[in-house]
Structures are given as C-alpha cells and as structure tokens.
Amino acid sequence: MNIPYTVEERPDTGLYNAKLGIWLFLASEVMLFGGLFSAYVFLRFGAPEGAFHEWGKELNIPLATINTMILISSSVTMVMSWASLKLKDFKKYKFYMGITLLCALGFLVIKYLEYTAKFDHHIYPSTNTFYAIYFTLTGLHGLHIIGGMVVLFYLWMPGSKMWHSKPEQFTNRIETVGLYWHFVDLVWIFLFPILYLL
Amino acid sequence: MSEHTHHEESFFRKYIWSTDHKIIGLQYGFTALFFLLVGFSLMMVMRWQLAYPETPIPFVGSLFGEDGLLLPDIYNSLGAMHGTIMIFLGIVPLAVGAFGNYLVPLQIGAPDMAFPKLNAASYWSYLVGGLVMMSSFFTEEGAARSGWTSYPPLANIEFGQTIWLIGMIFLITSSLLGSMNIITTIVQLRAPGLTWMRLPFFVWAQFVTSFLLVLAFPPLEAAAVLQLMDRVVGTSFFLPSGLVVAGEVMEVSGGGSPLLWQHLFWFLAHPEVYVLILPAMGVVSEVIANNTRKPLWGYNSLVFAAVFLGFMSFIVWAHHMFLTGMGTTMSAFFQTTTMIISIPSVIILSALFISLWGASIRFNTPMLFALAFLPMFGIGGLTGLPLGFAAADIYLHDTYYVIGHFHYVVAPGTIFGLFAGIYYWYPKITGRKMNELLGKIHFWPSLLFMNGIFMPMFIQGLAGVSRRLWDGGLEYAHAAGVLHWNEFMSISAWLLGLAQIPFIFNVFYSLRSGEKVDNNPWQATTLEWEAPSPPLPHVNFEKLPEVHREPYEYSVPGRNRDYTPQTEPKKDQY
Numbered sequence: 093m094n095i096p097y098t099v100e101e102r103p104d105t106g107l108y109n110a111k112l113g114i115w116l117f118l119a120s121e122v123m124l125f126g127g128l129f130s131a132y133v134f135l136r137f138g139a140p141e142g143a144f145h146e147w148g149k150e151l152n153i154p155l156a157t158i159n160t161m162i163l164i165s166s167s168v169t170m171v172m173s174w175a176s177l178k179l180k181d182f183k184k185y186k187f188y189m190g191i192t193l194l195c196a197l198g199f200l201v202i203k204y205l206e207y208t209a210k211f212d213h214h215i216y217p218s219t220n221t222f223y224a225i226y227f228t229l230t231g232l233h234g235l236h237i238i239g240g241m242v243v244l245f246y247l248w249m250p251g252s253k254m255w256h257s258k259p260e261q262f263t264n265r266i267e268t269v270g271l272y273w274h275f276v277d278l279v280w281i282f283l284f285p286i287l288y289l290l
Numbered sequence: 291m292s293e294h295t296h297h298e299e300s301f302f303r304k305y306i307w308s309t310d311h312k313i314i315g316l317q318y319g320f321t322a323l324f325f326l327l328v329g330f331s332l333m334m335v336m337r338w339q340l341a342y343p344e345t346p347i348p349f350v351g352s353l354f355g356e357d358g359l360l361l362p363d364i365y366n367s368l369g370a371m372h373g374t375i376m377i378f379l380g381i382v383p384l385a386v387g388a389f390g391n392y393l394v395p396l397q398i399g400a401p402d403m404a405f406p407k408l409n410a411a412s413y414w415s416y417l418v419g420g421l422v423m424m425s426s427f428f429t430e431e432g433a434a435r436s437g438w439t440s441y442p443p444l445a446n447i448e449f450g451q452t453i454w455l456i457g458m459i460f461l462i463t464s465s466l467l468g469s470m471n472i473i474t475t476i477v478q479l480r481a482p483g484l485t486w487m488r489l490p491f492f493v494w495a496q497f498v499t500s501f502l503l504v505l506a507f508p509p510l511e512a513a514a515v516l517q518l519m520d521r522v523v524g525t526s527f528f529l530p531s532g533l534v535v536a537g538e539v540m541e542v543s544g545g546g547s548p549l550l551w552q553h554l555f556w557f558l559a560h561p562e563v564y565v566l567i568l569p570a571m572g573v574v575s576e577v578i579a580n581n582t583r584k585p586l587w588g589y590n591s592l593v594f595a596a597v598f599l600g601f602m603s604f605i606v607w608a609h610h611m612f613l614t615g616m617g618t619t620m621s622a623f624f625q626t627t628t629m630i631i632s633i634p635s636v637i638i639l640s641a642l643f644i645s646l647w648g649a650s651i652r653f654n655t656p657m658l659f660a661l662a663f664l665p666m667f668g669i670g671g672l673t674g675l676p677l678g679f680a681a682a683d684i685y686l687h688d689t690y691y692v693i694g695h696f697h698y699v700v701a702p703g704t705i706f707g708l709f710a711g712i713y714y715w716y717p718k719i720t721g722r723k724m725n726e727l728l729g730k731i732h733f734w735p736s737l738l739f740m741n742g743i744f745m746p747m748f749i750q751g752l753a754g755v756s757r758r759l760w761d762g763g764l765e766y767a768h769a770a771g772v773l774h775w776n777e778f779m780s781i782s783a784w785l786l787g788l789a790q791i792p793f794i795f796n797v798f799y800s801l802r803s804g805e806k807v808d809n810n811p812w813q814a815t816t817l818e819w820e821a822p823s824p825p826l827p828h829v830n831f832e833k834l835p836e837v838h839r840e841p842y843e844y845s846v847p848g849r850n851r852d853y854t855p856q857t858e859p860k861k862d863q864y
Contacts, residue, residue, distance in 0.1 A: 094401070095400075095401060095402055095404060095406070095479070096400075096401075096478070096479060097404075097478050097479070102478050105477055105478060107477075107478065108478075109404040109405065109474055109478050109479075110405075112473075112474045112477055112478060113404065113405060113408075113470055113471075113474045116470040116473055116474065116504055117466075117470055119504060119505060120466050120470070120504045120505065120507070120508045121508070123504075123505050123506070123507075123508035123509055124508035124509070124511055124512050125512075126508075126509070127508060127509030127510075127511075127512030127513065127554055127557070128512045128515075128516075130553075130554075131512065131516060131527065131550055131554070134547060134549075134550045134553075135527070135545070135546065135547070135550070138545065138546075138547050139545055216523075216524075217519060217523045217524070217525045218523060218524035218525050218526070218543050219543065220543055220545060221525075221526060221527070221543070221545040221546055224519065224525035224526065224527055224543075224546075225527075227519075227523075227525075228515065228516065228519055228525070232515065
C-alpha cells in the first residue's frame with residue numbers, strides 16, 4: 093500500500109496529508125477550548141459584580157509569568173529544532189528538542205507548585221465557579237502539555253532513528269508536532285490574562 | 291498497483307486489526323446495525339408500557355423486574371439510551387463511519403484513506419465508547435436516565451450519568467479522528483482529473499458532514515468534561531445556588547447555570563441533525579441519478595446548498611431553547627436563521643424531485659427506498675417549520691409533535707436513505723446482488739409501519755400530549771381523546787421490527803446465494819464501479835483511475851450507451 097502525498101506536497105493544494113490533518117485537528121481543538129472559554133464568559137457574567145476578579149487574587153501572578161516565558165521559549169526552541177533538521181544538522185535538532193522538553197517539564201513543575209499551594213489554602217475546584225473553570229482550563233491545558241511531551245520524547249529518542257532512513261518524512265513529523273506545540277502555547281497565552289490578570 | 295505483490299495477511303490482521311478502509315467500513319457497518327437493532331429493541335419494550343400501562347411485559351418482562359413491569363426509572367433509562375444509541379452509536383457511525391469509510395476513497399479513486407492507522411483507531415475508540423455505554427445497563431446505578439440531551443440539573447444528580455459521559459468522550463474522539471480523515475482524504479487523494487465540481491454528490495455530502503463533526507463535536511466534549519467535573523469533583527458549572535431537590539436545599543457550591551449546558555449541547559446537537567441527514571441525501575442522490583438514467587437536476591445548486599446548509603447549521607442551535615427565557619431578541623435571531631436554513635434543504639429536496647421528471651425510472655429495491663426518502667424527509671422537514679417559529683413552539687415544545695417531526699427526518703428519512711445505500715452498494719462489496727423479492731418484502735411493510743408509528747404522534751402532539759411520560763399521559767385530561775392511538779403505534783412498531791427480518795436474512799443469504807454480477811451491475815458512471823467487486827485489499831483499483839468527465843453522464847444524446855463512466859476519455863483526447 094502506498095498512499096500518495098504522505099511526504100511530498102500535492103501540487104494543487106500545496107500540502108502533504110499530515111499537515112492538513114494536524115490543521116483540522118487544531119481546528120477541533122480551537123472549538124474545544126472555545127467552548128470552555130465561552131463557559132468562562134458565561135460564568136463570569138453570571139457571578140456577582142467583580143467576584144471573579146476578587147476570587148482570582150489568590151493566584152500567583154509571578155509564577156504564571158515565569159511559566160508564560162518558559163512556554164514561549166519552548167515554542168522558539170521547537171522552531172529551532174525543526175530548522176536544524178531543514179539544515180540537515182541532526183545534533184542541533186537533538187539539542188533544541190531536549191531544551192523544548194526541559195521547558196515543558198519546567199512548566200509542569202511550576203504548575204504543580206501552584207496547584208499544591210492552592211490545595212494547602214483549601215482552594216479546590218468546588219470552592220466557587222472561578223476555581224471550577226480555573227482548574228478545568230489549566231488542567232486540560234496541562235493534559236495537552238503532557239500529551240505533547242509524550243510525542244516529543246518519542247521523536248527525541250526512539251523515533252529519531254527515522255532521520256537516517258526517511259529524513260524528509262521525519263522533518264515533516266517535527267513540523268506537524270511543532271504546529272501542535274505552538275497551539276498549546278497559544279492556548280496558554282489566552283489563559284494567562286483571562287485567569288490571572290482580568 | 292502492479293508493483294505490489296499481495297502478501298497474505300493473517301486472519302487477525304486482515305479482518306480484526308485491519309487498516310484497510312473497506313474492512314474498517316464493514317466493521318463500522320455491522321457494529322452500527324447491531325446498535326440500531328439494540329436501540330430499536332429498547333423502544334419496542336417502551337412501547338408496551340405506553341400501549342398497555344402497568345401490565346407485565348411479555349417475553350422479556352423478567353429482565354426488568356420480577357413482576358415483569360416496566361418501572362418509571364427503567365423507562366427513563368430506556369428512553370435516554372434509545373436516543374443515545376440511535377444517534378451516536380447507530381446512525382452517525384453507519385452514515386459516516388461505514389458509508390464514508392467504504393465509499394469515499396472508492397468514489398475519488400484513492401487507494402485508501404489518508405491515515406489508515408487513525409482510521410482503525412477511530413473504529414476501536416467507537417467500539418470502546420459503545421461498550422462503555424452498554425455496560426451502564428449492568429451497573430448498580432443503571433444506565434443514564436436524563437434523556438439523550440442530559441439536561442442539568444437533573445443529569446447532574448441522577449444516577450448512571452457518569453458512565454454516559456465517559457462513553458461520550460470516547461465516541462467524540464472517534465468521530466473527530468474519522469472526520470479529519472475523511473476531509474484530508476477528499477482534499478488530498480482525489481484521482482487525477484477529479485476536480486471539485488466533478489465529485490459525486492455523495493462525496494460532497496460526506497465532506498460537509500465531516501466539517502460539521504470536526505467543528506461541532508468539541509463543544510459537546512467541553513460540556514461533557516464540565517458535567518463530569520460537576521459529578522466527580524463537586525464543581526457547580528451547571529448547578530445554581532440554592533437548588534432545591536425533593537424539598538431540600540442541595541449542598542452545592544452554586545453559581546453555575548443550567549442554560550450553559552443547553553447552549554453547549556445544542557451547539558453540537560443542531561449541526562448533528564445535518565450530520566444525520568446529509569449522508570443520506572448523498573446516498574439518495576447517487577441512487578436516483580443511477581436509476582433515473584439522467585444527470586442529477588441542478589448538481590451545482592445541490593453542492594452549494596449542502597455547503598450553505600453546513601454553514602448555517604452552526605447558527606440555529608438556540609431554536610431548541612425558545613422556552614428557556616433567554617429573551618425575545620435571541621429568539622427572533624434564531625427564528626430567522628432557522629427559517630433561512632430551510633431554504634437549502636428545500637433546494638436539495640426539490641432538485642431530487644425534479645430529477646425524477648421525465649425519467650424512465652428503474653424501480654429496484656434501492657430506488658424504492660430512495661424514492662420513499664423524498665416524501666418522508668419532506669414531511670419531517672416541513673413539520674419542523676412550526677417548531678422554528680418561537681410563537682408556535684411555545685405550544686408544541688416537548689410534545690409528541692416534536693418526536694414525530696424528528697423521527698420522520700431520521701427514521702423513514704435517513705434510515706431509508708441508508709437502506710437504499712446498502713442495497714445499492716452491496717454488489718460492490720460482495721460481488722452479488724441482494725435478493726429483490728426479499729428487498730420488496732422489506733420495503734413495503736417498513737414504509738407502511740414507519741408511518742403507522744410516527745403519523746399519530748402529530749395528532750397526539752397537537753392535542754398537547756407531552757413526551758417522556760412513563761404512562762404516556764394517562765393523568766392528563768387533555769390527552770384522553772388521543773391516547774387510544776398508543777396501541778396502534780405500538781403494534782406498528784412491533785410489526786416494523788418483524789419487517790426487518792427479511793432484511794437481516796437477505797444480507798446473509800445473498801452473500802452466498804445472491805445473483806452473481808460483474809463490476810458494474812447498475813451501469814453506473816462513478817469511480818467505485820471501475821474497481822473489482824470486491825475492491826482489492828489496500829489498493830482498491832487494479833490501476834488508479836483517471837477522470838475525464840462529470841459525475842452523472844447518463845443518457846447523453848448521440849452516445850451508443852446510456853451511461854459514460856467518469857474514466858472514459860473524451861473523443862478529442864484520443
């Protein structure tokens with residue numbers, strides 16, 4: 093079986109299959125988070141005047157700012173790792189991909205610290221609607237980070253053998269997983285202001 | 291393709307853990323038909339309670355309690371699960387999973403779907419979701435009993451809902467993977483020469499349907515996650531403060547909104563209606579073009595109507611919510627969009643009707659089902675208009691009228707369309723035709739009894755009888771004059787069950803004893819008929835086809851045959 097356009101682009105669409113696939117997946121992800129964001133808006137308007145702002149004051153803005161920096165850096169290193177492959181520099185790819193993974197891990201560690209600090213103050217999802225949506229949104233986002241890390245780790249270590257047999261397809265894989273990674277990053281860039289700053 | 295030697299695959303790899311779109315399509319098809327039968331059986335049990343309230347159920351009564359009575363809780367479970375199974379486990383997997391998977395690659399001349407492994411994952415996720423749903427019947431809490439719409443606050447506090455939500459998350463994942471795959475396949479793997487306006491209408495219908503699934507299902511997934519949080523972690527997304535249940539104030543953190551669920555739910559569930567109907571329209575178009583021996587009337591308008599329908603279906607959802615007190619401005623907006631969306635539906639239906647004009651029609655079984663689809667869907671669609679008007683809906687909301695309306699769309703509508711497809715493409719899948727006589731024995735009683743079930747629902751609904759009543763409305767004076775219809779409807783339902791036996795028998799009987807046919811028994815034009823019957827494993831075609839023509843070149847004057855396959859080169863290209 094050989095399916096056309098798994099590696100090379102189809103001339104009239106300018107896409108290889110996986111690239112269209114990942115964009116469609118991201119479209120569905122936009123709708124998923126869009127649904128949750130609209131739930132946030134709905135609940136915020138339903139809450140007493142200023143209550144969401146008041147409840148949100150417990151959140152740790154400095155830590156979240158650091159996390160934002162970390163995620164943006166990881167997006168940059170993600171692009172660098174892809175660009176290294178385009179320049180046929182496998183060693184650099186390994187290096188940048190390693191940094192990306194490290195950033196992701198750092199993000200989760202900080203998130204863990206934030207969560208435990210909340211629990212220590214007896215703040216749970218059931219405390220009020222703000223924390224309900226806070227834990228749901230950041231939890232789901234965290235799951236996306238973990239899912240992304242699994243794939244990134246696979247492409248960093250065992251899956252990277254593919255570079256030696258099918259370099260072009262491997263580069264495409266990094267590009268598609270990169271698109272996903274930027275999306276997860278982008279979701280956080282929306283989460284940060286609506287949860288921590290507003 | 292010739293350079294490929296067909297190495298033998300083990301039975302397990304070939305039929306169970308397969309990545310071949312045809313096998314996956316068949317897996318989807320058989321699983322979905324099985325679930326359709328299960329969902330229908332639940333309803334046959336419920337109809338006993340409605341026809342003969344509080345008398346023991348014959349044959350299967352012992353399953354529901356020692357005295358064989360159907361208690362209200364179980365009745366509610368059966369109702370909720372009937373809807374869930376029919377929609378999410380039956381029709382969508384049959385229309386998109388089975389038909390889409392099997393036929394889209396064939397009709398566009400592709401060797402397989404774009405992502406074969408994802409395709410398999412989609413089926414297995416569907417099966418797991420289905421089994422999770424079914425398992426809820428055997429738990430101590432029982433199956434979900436808050437209706438297939440799962441409105442909070444009821445669904446937040448009723449038993450059995452948690453498993454329903456977990457099942458839904460699997461099903462949503464499955465349909466996301468499947469529909470992404472279909473879109474990518476259509477965009478990327480069309481055969482050379484197969485331009486967009488040369489696609490068979492069936493492919494267009496699948497294309498639009500898949501977009502609806504990709505974009506509309508995630509908000510329901512979000513809603514399911516929120517409801518799961520409410521039930522498991524104790525949040526109050528859908529629970530208002532001071533909620534009183536059974537005379538006592540519930541201990542909840544509060545501040546949530548039951549309306550939020552309805553918005554998220556219907557944002558999926560209205561496009562879902564078009565997910566149910568569009569593939570059937572696609573099937574019916576193929577069957578009608580073939581059996582009228584004419585090009586479809588207004589192919590371009592069909593395509594644009596389908597695309598417009600898909601777009602509009604995202605902005606009509608709140609017409610399910612006229613009675614929630616969301617305000618007249620909102621109602622006016624959604625009433626307007628609802629009236630607008632009826633236009634493309636009418637265009638599609640009219641184009642199909644006009645296609646019949648002046649044709650010498652072949653009345654075989656697939657065509658009979660396709661022809662029956664037209665008026666049945668017509669009744670279903672037109673009875674929807676009064677529901678789309680906010681003022682009329684106040685009276686009709688939640689009555690049997692609504693049940694009659696959407697069942698006309700989905701049961702004698704979509705299901706008839708899909709039956710037409712099964713009879714029509716069976717020779718491609720097996721190399722044999724289904725038995726015509728059995729087909730007609732299946733068709734005529736099905737048509738009769740479908741109407742026997744659903745037509746009286748309009749009468750009951752107009753009299754104001756509410757849906758979802760365990761006793762069918764015995765306690766209400768206004769229902770007294772129309773309740774005698776219940777027995778008639780129930781007997782129709784059981785006879786409809788009997789009428790499916792010739793179909794089930796036919797599917798298996800014709801596998802061995804059906805009339806053997808060549809690759810193109812219906813003298814059709816589209817690409818799937820160029821492939822051998824059954825198509826070759828994993829590559830479909832002996833040689834990947836090239837397309838030179840429009841999809842429906844039937845009875846073109848001056849040609850020596852009344853059909854010209856899409857692959858036939860034009861004269862000046864010789």
